[in-house]
Amino acid sequence: xxxxxxxxxxxxxxxxxxKAQVISWYRYIEMFRFESFHMFGIIGSxxxxxxxxxxLFKSGKIKDxxxxxxxxxxxxxxxxRTLLGGSIFGLGWGLSGACAAPVFVILGFxxxxxxxxxxxxxxxxxxxxxLSKKLPN
Amino acid sequence: xxxxxxxxxxxxxxxxxxxxxxLYFYFGKNFGASTxxxxxxxxxGAGKISDYFKKDWKERDYAILxxxxxxxxxxxxxxxLTPDKTMDLNSNTVKELTEMGFTNIGxxxxxxxxxxxxxxxxxxxxxxxxxxGFCVGFGTRYAGGCTSGHxxxxxxxxxxxxxxxxxxxFIGGIIxxxxxIPLLF
Numbered sequence: 001x002x003x004x005x006x007x008x009x010x011x012x013x014x015x016x017x018x019k020a021q022v023i024s025w026y027r028y029i030e031m032f033r034f035e036s037f038h039m040f041g042i043i044g045s046x047x048x049x050x051x052x053x054x055x056l057f058k059s060g061k062i063k064d065x066x067x068x069x070x071x072x073x074x075x076x077x078x079x080x081r082t083l084l085g086g087s088i089f090g091l092g093w094g095l096s097g098a099c100a101a102p103v104f105v106i107l108g109f110x111x112x113x114x115x116x117x118x119x120x121x122x123x124x125x126x127x128x129x130x131l132s133k134k135l136p137n
Numbered sequence: 138x139x140x141x142x143x144x145x146x147x148x149x150x151x152x153x154x155x156x157x158x159x160l161y162f163y164f165g166k167n168f169g170a171s172t173x174x175x176x177x178x179x180x181x182g183a184g185k186i187s188d189y190f191k192k193d194w195k196e197r198d199y200a201i202l203x204x205x206x207x208x209x210x211x212x213x214x215x216x217x218l219t220p221d222k223t224m225d226l227n228s229n230t231v232k233e234l235t236e237m238g239f240t241n242i243g244x245x246x247x248x249x250x251x252x253x254x255x256x257x258x259x260x261x262x263x264x265x266x267x268x269x270g271f272c273v274g275f276g277t278r279y280a281g282g283c284t285s286g287h288x289x290x291x292x293x294x295x296x297x298x299x300x301x302x303x304x305x306x307f308i309g310g311i312i313x314x315x316x317x318i319p320l321l322f
Contacts (some may be wrong), residue, residue, distance in 0.1 A: 005164055006199040010206020011213065013157045018214030019141075020150025021224055024246040029234065032307070032314035035227035038147050043288060045151030050158050050293030057162065064165045073167045075291050075298040076281045086302035089276025089283065090309020095317060096251065096269035100171035100283035103273070104204055106247070108211025113252045113266050120270020122181070125174035127271075128278040129189035135279060 014105045023105050025097035032094050078137035092120075142220055158289060166199055169286030171277035173197075173204050222246050237322040250322065265321065272309075280305060 017023050020042060030036035056062040057070035064070050076082075093099055098106060098117045106114040128135075145153075161168035175190065176197045183190035194201075226243040234242050239250055249256070256262030277283040280302045282291060288306065291299020 003199045003202055006161075006166075007202040007206040007209075009157060009160055009164070010203040010208075011210035012206075013154075013203075014207045014210020015214050015218060016145075016150055016153045016157065018211065018219055019145040020147065020153070021144060021246070022150060022154075024224060025248055025251070026224065026226055026230070026234075026243055026246075028310070029314055029318075030227050030230045032310040033227075033230055033233070035230050041147030042151040042154065043284070045148060046154040046158070046289050047293050049152055049155035050289055051295070053155065053159050053162075054294045062163070064163055066165060068165065070162045072162070072290055072294045075287070075296050075302075077298050079301060082280050082287075082298045082301040083305045083308075085276050085279030085281070086287070086305020087276070087309040087312075088272050088305075089280055090306040090311075091313050091317070092269040092272025092274075092276060092309070093284075093306060094310035094313025095272070096266055097247075098269065098273060099285075100174070100273065100277050101207060101285055103270070104207035105211035105214070107208050108213070109215040110247050110252045112254070113247070113257050116257065116263065116266040117270035117273070120267040120272075121174050121274030122178055124271040124274025124276070125278050126178050126183055126186070126190075126274075128275050129175065129178065129183065130187045132189050132278075 013101065014108070017102055017105050018109075023097070023102040023109070028094060028097040076137075080136045084136075141218065144219075144221060144224065154289065158285075158293075164199075168290045169282055171273075171283040171286060173200055174274050175278060176200060177204075219246075237319060239322065261321070276309070 021027050022042060027039050031039035054072065060069055062070065096117055103114060103117050103121060158168045176194050179190045179192050179194040222245050224243050231242050239248055241249060251262060251265060257266065280287065281298070282302060284306070287299040287302040292303060
């Protein structure tokens, strides 16, 4: 039952992404054309506040609900995978505006198109899994 | 109540996203969204195709609940919480989109030209949605994260790979918006 808190957190996150227009296709066009501050303000302020939180996690001033130290996972360090993988993701993100969390939120707004995007994303993840050992790092 | 129904400015949205990250970590888990694509593949039986997906997805039951929450939250937002879907877009953005033939710009979240039934049931429209999803699924897994995992969690914990990934996100996004969309429309 404790895990239900993640269900509510998901609902909360979806409402934030919807209300702050983070799921809006037009907002991404503006962002990638560097013609609006909106998305940069959202991502920037989220990163700055999160960085302060990370300091508190690191120093142990904030522990998790069970009293354990909070340690964010270290990301895989490959240069090719982060730049190339990131660019491939960016291509898709710029086209439909559907990022990994928003695609689930968009299901509530534009159900059929979001299902097509989601099927594409699952096929993409599937192909990555199949090729994962052969791709350059 | 008024505040809930109005669009939220960036200085409300950004800090609230940080609050979600905080709660996610406080509840004992690493914040991110794109690993869920793999988890769904595992649940759907992709382990039969590749050992990569032979994972115990039950260990990620919390993440699946988060995804279910996202879907519920999306339906709630679409039907009850966003009566006003208009936005003040930059006039240059509007002008460029108009020249490409887009209509009703900024009066909705999702453009008719890509998300309407007519677009969805045309070959071009269907492929735009499917291929963009494919890039999102493949790219996030190859890069090891999306905007949540890399640009917010990774950047804020000062991880170099996340900076590279975020640069990649923008390279791809800029190619899409400056080259592909003008070519397609």
